[in-house]
Amino acid sequence: MNKLIIEVRINEYASRKHNANVPFSPAEICEEALRCWRAGASIVHYHARDPHSGAPSALSEIYGETARRIRDQTDLLVMPTLGAWTLPSPEARMSHIIELARDPATRPDFAPIDMGTSNVDAYDARNRRFISDETVYLNTTRTLQFFARTIREAGVRPVAVLWNVSAIRTTAAFVEAGLFEEPVYSEIVLTEGGLFAGNPGTVRGLAAMADFFPASIRMPWTVMCAGGNLFPIVGAAIERGGHIAIGLGDYPYTELGTPRNAELVERVAGMARVMGREVATPSETRSMLGIG
Amino acid sequence: MNKLIIEVRINEYASRKHNANVPFSPAEICEEALRCWRAGASIVHYHARDPHSGAPSALSEIYGETARRIRDQTDLLVMPTLGAWTLPSPEARMSHIIELARDPATRPDFAPIDMGTSNVDAYDARNRRFISDETVYLNTTRTLQFFARTIREAGVRPVAVLWNVSAIRTTAAFVEAGLFEEPVYSEIVLTEGGLFAGNPGTVRGLAAMADFFPASIRMPWTVMCAGGNLFPIVGAAIERGGHIAIGLGDYPYTELGTPRNAELVERVAGMARVMGREVATPSETRSMLGIG
Numbered sequence: 001m002n003k004l005i006i007e008v009r010i011n012e013y014a015s016r017k018h019n020a021n022v023p024f025s026p027a028e029i030c031e032e033a034l035r036c037w038r039a040g041a042s043i044v045h046y047h048a049r050d051p052h053s054g055a056p057s058a059l060s061e062i063y064g065e066t067a068r069r070i071r072d073q074t075d076l077l078v079m080p081t082l083g084a085w086t087l088p089s090p091e092a093r094m095s096h097i098i099e100l101a102r103d104p105a106t107r108p109d110f111a112p113i114d115m116g117t118s119n120v121d122a123y124d125a126r127n128r129r130f131i132s133d134e135t136v137y138l139n140t141t142r143t144l145q146f147f148a149r150t151i152r153e154a155g156v157r158p159v160a161v162l163w164n165v166s167a168i169r170t171t172a173a174f175v176e177a178g179l180f181e182e183p184v185y186s187e188i189v190l191t192e193g194g195l196f197a198g199n200p201g202t203v204r205g206l207a208a209m210a211d212f213f214p215a216s217i218r219m220p221w222t223v224m225c226a227g228g229n230l231f232p233i234v235g236a237a238i239e240r241g242g243h244i245a246i247g248l249g250d251y252p253y254t255e256l257g258t259p260r261n262a263e264l265v266e267r268v269a270g271m272a273r274v275m276g277r278e279v280a281t282p283s284e285t286r287s288m289l290g291i292g
Numbered sequence: 293m294n295k296l297i298i299e300v301r302i303n304e305y306a307s308r309k310h311n312a313n314v315p316f317s318p319a320e321i322c323e324e325a326l327r328c329w330r331a332g333a334s335i336v337h338y339h340a341r342d343p344h345s346g347a348p349s350a351l352s353e354i355y356g357e358t359a360r361r362i363r364d365q366t367d368l369l370v371m372p373t374l375g376a377w378t379l380p381s382p383e384a385r386m387s388h389i390i391e392l393a394r395d396p397a398t399r400p401d402f403a404p405i406d407m408g409t410s411n412v413d414a415y416d417a418r419n420r421r422f423i424s425d426e427t428v429y430l431n432t433t434r435t436l437q438f439f440a441r442t443i444r445e446a447g448v449r450p451v452a453v454l455w456n457v458s459a460i461r462t463t464a465a466f467v468e469a470g471l472f473e474e475p476v477y478s479e480i481v482l483t484e485g486g487l488f489a490g491n492p493g494t495v496r497g498l499a500a501m502a503d504f505f506p507a508s509i510r511m512p513w514t515v516m517c518a519g520g521n522l523f524p525i526v527g528a529a530i531e532r533g534g535h536i537a538i539g540l541g542d543y544p545y546t547e548l549g550t551p552r553n554a555e556l557v558e559r560v561a562g563m564a565r566v567m568g569r570e571v572a573t574p575s576e577t578r579s580m581l582g583i584g
């Protein structure tokens with residue numbers, strides 16, 4: 001079977017409330033990325049944060065310093081996030097990617113594109129009410145086409161982020177229409193913790209996505225769970241030939257105490273070995289995902 | 293097994309280009325509804341259209357005259373559509389429902405609520421391009437809550453229209469939160485013909501929705517296919533205990549010549565009988581769906 005690609009989702013905009021090991025500053029992100037790389041990760045996904053408060057940052061300098069530090073010490077593939085949808089325009093959401101891409105030392109290997117529009121209000125099950133009620137993650141087809149063209153011109157590869165089957169179908173059409181080149185690294189987003197935008201974080205929730213990749217298009221898929229523990233489905237994903245995207249950015253994993261990102265990666269790598277699947281090195285990941 | 297509820301989706305905004313049997317005027321809609329009722333339908337879903345051109349209409353008078361005519365001749369359950377999302381506000385989308393509900397003779401039994409937000413641009417597979425690129429079907433959580441409260445106050449029952457698993461999860465939360473009362477008639481929308489907003493119109497596409505109804509909440513489900521032929525999955529839906537929503541509004545069914553709506557209903561009823569499942573009368577449907 002193909003080797004297992006492990007992506008670490010190192011910080012997102014997660015707080016340190018439940019687990020203080022969420023890295024904020026470029027130095028912290030780099031230190032954690034280094035540990036994850038040693039544990040078997042080949043891709044690092046990160047968000048720029050204010051080094052002290054952890055508040056979301058849109059500063060290209062922070063994105064760039066992080067990429068530089070990681071590349072100085074590892075051969076990890078680097079995937080900064082796209083700008084938040086709260087930014088005023090598709091151009092603004094893309095600007096740091098373009099900026100980083102100008103210098104080969106900071107050019108991202110990947111940038112993620114969320115392939116559709118959804119309501120992303122969180123539901124508070126205990127109090128039986130929605131915490132917010134007007135949060136729409138808006139990515140029109142026009143915006144998606146703009147993202148696809150812009151990052152290609154910048155020499156960056158897309159990650160198709162897939163919240164539902166509709167997004168898989170849209171991504172396949174983007175390949176057909178020449179907007180994406182194969183292979184397209186495809187990230188299934190399952191959602192828990194009162195988030196309903198994805199399928200549930202269950203083996204059945206995974207299957208109801210993974211079954212819909214078209215046989216004729218190369219879309220190697222990985223799976224993450226926003227707001228929930230991914231481990232219950234890690235075995236199923238490994239068995240199906242999928243890949244794993246995990247980290248404290250998505251969930252604090254307090255069931256395991258207060259683990260570091262690298263402990264999550266190590267645990268996934270261990271499960272893969274038990275199941276007879278080798279873990280891909282960054283260089284093998286590059287080759288599997290058609291990078292560089 | 294429970295009896296089969298057949299809903300006829302009689303016209304939507306379908307053109308007569310491929311099949312001239314799409315009814316426009318209240319008299320035409322009523323005539324076709326009568327035929328469908330005789331063939332086994334118990335629910336009729338219709339859109340108001342200009343009687344001559346067939347252009348979409350938002351006129352309460354047309355909605356009302358249609359309901360009155362249908363009720364004069366049948367005991368069908370009546371489900372007019374909600375106003376199009378192109379109307380200026382949630383209030384405007386709901387206004388004809390409120391208007392119709394004032395008079396018991398025209399009060400809808402149901403009004404459909406699309407439980408989420410999606411891109412609904414159509415893709416032209418032959419020419420490998422999107423036909424539109426900024427069409428977002430916007431239904432924020434706040435709007436959905438407004439719809440739920442407003443139609444309840446009007447004495448109308450909701451139909452939860454479900455384009456993806458996310459919509460099923462949202463609907464279940466609406467029941468928990470007391471926004472919807474059980475049972476909730478739940479309509480799975482599969483999409484074909486270059487529409488990607490739903491799952492594909494296949495047995496697998498159906499299963500990847502039907503598997504996600506929570507066991508603890510009564511959500512009797514039906515299935516429709518926008519832009520495609522529903523018959524390939526009618527057998528699977530009947531076998532699973534689901535219901536069927538079919539009509540020329542969704543697809544012209546030129547594979548069968550130029551059928552009338554009633555011929556589609558008759559064919560579904562015949563399949564049910566072959567499979568040992570009886571067809572529900574309107575009165576049985578009322579009781580199954582908790583109406584009146």
